[in-house]
Amino acid sequence: MSATVSIPTILRTHTGGEKQVKADGSTLQEVITDLEANHPGIKDRLVTDGALHRFVNVYVNDEDVRFAGGLDAQVPEGGTVTILPAVAGGR
Amino acid sequence: MVAGLVGDDADGLSRRAFRILDAVLVIRADLVDEMVAHARRDHPLEACGQLTGPEGSDRAERYIPMTNTDAVSSDYAFDSREQLRVHRESEERGEEPVVVFHSHTRAPRRPLTDTGLPEAYPSEKDIQYMGLQPGVHFVIVALTGPDSGTDLRSFLLDEAGGVVEDEVAVVENYMFAHTGSDDVPDPGARS
Numbered sequence: 001m002s003a004t005v006s007i008p009t010i011l012r013t014h015t016g017g018e019k020q021v022k023a024d025g026s027t028l029q030e031v032i033t034d035l036e037a038n039h040p041g042i043k044d045r046l047v048t049d050g051a052l053h054r055f056v057n058v059y060v061n062d063e064d065v066r067f068a069g070g071l072d073a074q075v076p077e078g079g080t081v082t083i084l085p086a087v088a089g090g091r
Numbered sequence: 092m093v094a095g096l097v098g099d100d101a102d103g104l105s106r107r108a109f110r111i112l113d114a115v116l117v118i119r120a121d122l123v124d125e126m127v128a129h130a131r132r133d134h135p136l137e138a139c140g141q142l143t144g145p146e147g148s149d150r151a152e153r154y155i156p157m158t159n160t161d162a163v164s165s166d167y168a169f170d171s172r173e174q175l176r177v178h179r180e181s182e183e184r185g186e187e188p189v190v191v192f193h194s195h196t197r198a199p200r201r202p203l204t205d206t207g208l209p210e211a212y213p214s215e216k217d218i219q220y221m222g223l224q225p226g227v228h229f230v231i232v233a234l235t236g237p238d239s240g241t242d243l244r245s246f247l248l249d250e251a252g253g254v255v256e257d258e259v260a261v262v263e264n265y266m267f268a269h270t271g272s273d274d275v276p277d278p279g280a281r282s
Contacts, residue, residue, distance in 0.1 A: 009187075010223050055223055057171045064171045084178055085223035087157075087191055090137065090166025090216050 001026045003075050005035060006082040008056075014042040023081070028060060029071040031081055046083070047071070057084045116190070116228045116245040116257040118142075118151055123261055125154040127241055130194035130232040133159070137167040138232075142190035143181045149226075150265055151189040164197045166216075188227050190245070193217075195233040209233040211244040213254060221248050228257055 005023050007015050015021050021039065025031035036043035046056055051070065058065050059082040065073040075081060122142055129138045139159050142151035155177055161168035181187060195209040211233035213221060221229050225248065233242040245257035 008223075010225060055220065057174065059171075059175050062172075062175065064175070066171070082175060082178070084171075084174060086168070086171070086220065087139070087141075087174065087224075088161060088166070088168035088216070088220050089193055090161065090163075090214060 001075065001077050003031055003079045003081050005031065006080065008083050008085055010085060011042060011045055011083065014039040014045070025075055027071070028058065028065055028069075028073045028075060028081065031075050032071070055086050057086050058082070059084075114245075114247060114255045114257040115260060116230070117260045117262060117265070118190070119265065120261050120263055122151055122154050123243065125156075126192045126230065127232055127234075127243070129154075129156050129192075130196075130234055130241065131237045133194070134234060134237050135164045135196050136162045137164065137194050137196055139167040139169060139191075139193040141169075141177070141188050141192065143177075143184075143186040144189040146185055146187045149189060152186070154192075167193045188224065190228045190230050191221075191224065192230045192232070195231055196235070198235055206240065206242065208235055208240065208242050211242040213246055218248070218252075218254060221246070221254075222252055225250075 002022055002024050005021050007019055007021060012018065021035070023031045023034040023038070025034050032043055032046055046053055046058070052058055052065070059080075060068065060073050060075050061079055063073070065071075126138075126140065129140060132138065137159060138156070140154060140156040142154050144150045144152040157177070158170040158173055159167045160170045195211055198207065198209045211231040213229060213231065217229065217231075221227075228245045228247050230243065230245045233244075234240070243259065245259050246254050247257065249255050
């Protein structure tokens with residue numbers, strides 16, 4: 001199962017500047033494990049204590065995985081995983 | 092000041108690296124008006140949005156108001172699904188975020204400013220999130236009411252994570268907003 005992963009500017013240091021990379025896996029967890037194998041260090045930027053970091057938004061196709069099972073979200077064959085910086089602030 | 096170097100190369104990366112040393116936000120007046128109008132409309136809640144422009148240009152062209160899903164007077168968060176839609180649309184147009192905007196509406200009990208306005212300065216939480224978008228300007232509009240005065244300031248983070256305030260230059264259009272040492276339009280710019 002192969003997915004296309006869209007990488008935000010801040011994480012492209014891990015992908016040699018690539019905007020999009022391929023990764024294998026049928027769940028988001030597996031995709032991130034495969035990403036880490038090819039782009040060491042990227043997992044720590046996405047996952048803390050077994051959950052997605054609050055500073056990133058991760059989408060499988062059009063769905064924010066926070067509303068679709070988090071790391072257990074299913075990634076269909078040929079699916080797209082998009083990572084964006086979360087945008088928030090306040091006191 | 093060596094601001095004349097800004098815009099002298101076509102390489103967005105070096106331009107960005109340079110801008111950190113001498114931070115400038117050149118922005119069209121109509122885009123400033125849109126941000127301020129949005130801040131007034133949503134007061135007392137914080138308003139938020141983004142300005143996109145051609146990749147690597149550091150030039151904001153479009154204001155995109157965003158839905159604040161953390162709608163209280165002291166916090167904001169982009170609606171994540173809306174953010175994905177805007178991201179895809181921007182990519183198709185060859186654009187990227189140049190500015191992230193939000194308003195500060197809550198005046199502290201003990202005024203920190205001479206004007207009595209909330210401080211248009213990034214909070215600790217603001218700074219944590221700014222760190223995710225190096226090179227993006229974060230504009231804050233402070234106001235106390237829909238008809239009050241406003242204070243607009245712009246910031247970005249340097250490589251060490253320190254807050255740098257932009258010098259904000261509001262212009263009617265970008266054609267003559269060349270920040271070089273002479274007063275002629277950039278020869279590369281065509282209308």
